[in-house]
């Protein structure tokens with residue numbers, strides 16, 4: 001059994017896949033916040049994990065904690081490289097690219113092969129990346145995620161409250177503070193994605209991450225877009241089915 005892990009700055013997402021299963025076909029999956037990290041071993045205990053593939057962008061301490069918790073010594077730490085699984089990475093320094101972004105791009109490409117695509121991963125940060133139809137990761141944008149954007153207003157002003165991300169976006173211009181914050185933050189997120197799609201001449205857009213459920217519904221795009229849960233895990237899984245696991249530090 002293969003254990004896939006996407007360790008982000010807010011939550012650790014994981015999935016278990018039988019050997020040879022198609023990308024995204026999982027026996028079990030889940031997510032915990034960093035505070036609940038200790039719950040992970042119990043979730044994996046009844047499965048015979050023989051190897052693990054981990055994307056970690058949340059630092060060395062989490063790396064060490066995960067290494068102790070993962071119930072196999074056959075752990076591969078996923079890293080961004082110049083080329084993988086038919087995709088070329090045009091980042092100036094390929095290893096500087098967040099390995100979750102590289103995995104998300106591979107996952108999006110596996111789902112939308114041959115299309116000029118944008119993959120937006122809406123987590124702690126929102127990352128919006130472009131992949132060409134012929135498989136080049138062109139680069140992207142990084143902005144504060146929806147939660148972080150809203151929290152930065154509450155923390156750095158005297159009069160603005162902390163708003164809950166789940167509230168409905170008001171139509172038109174807001175007539176109260178909470179709705180105005182929500183409208184501004186959601187418009188910034190959606191606007192950046194729309195701008196990236198226009199800049200790239202994209203024909204498809206995949207939206208993923210914990211805040212995708214709030215951002216995707218307000219997107220206005222002239223073509224199909226869809227929410228895909230756990231695009232990073234799908235991308236990690238796709239590398240196992242198309243090429244051997246890599247084993248280099250992230």
Ligand SMILES: Nc1ncnc2c1ncn2[C@@H]1O[C@H](COP(=O)(O)OP(=O)(O)O)[C@@H](O)[C@H]1O
Nearest residue numbers: 008009010011122123124125145147209210211
């Ligand atoms: N149950 C949840 N726990 C934490 N964050 C959530 C949850 N549901 C939605 N979110 C939103 O999603 C973001 C975290 O999404 P996620 O994709 O897990 O981020 P990361 O990959 O950076 O850890 C938070 O910033 C928050 O806005």
Ligand SMILES: CC(C)(COP(=O)(O)O)[C@@H](O)C(=O)NCCC(=O)O
Nearest residue numbers: 008009057096097098123124125142
């Ligand atoms: C941009 C990120 C912080 C996103 O992290 P996340 O929101 O998924 O927790 C992460 O991909 C990262 O640390 N990237 C390194 C810099 C780069 O991609 O250029």
Ligand SMILES: [K+]
Nearest residue numbers: 121123125127
């Ligand atoms: K992200």
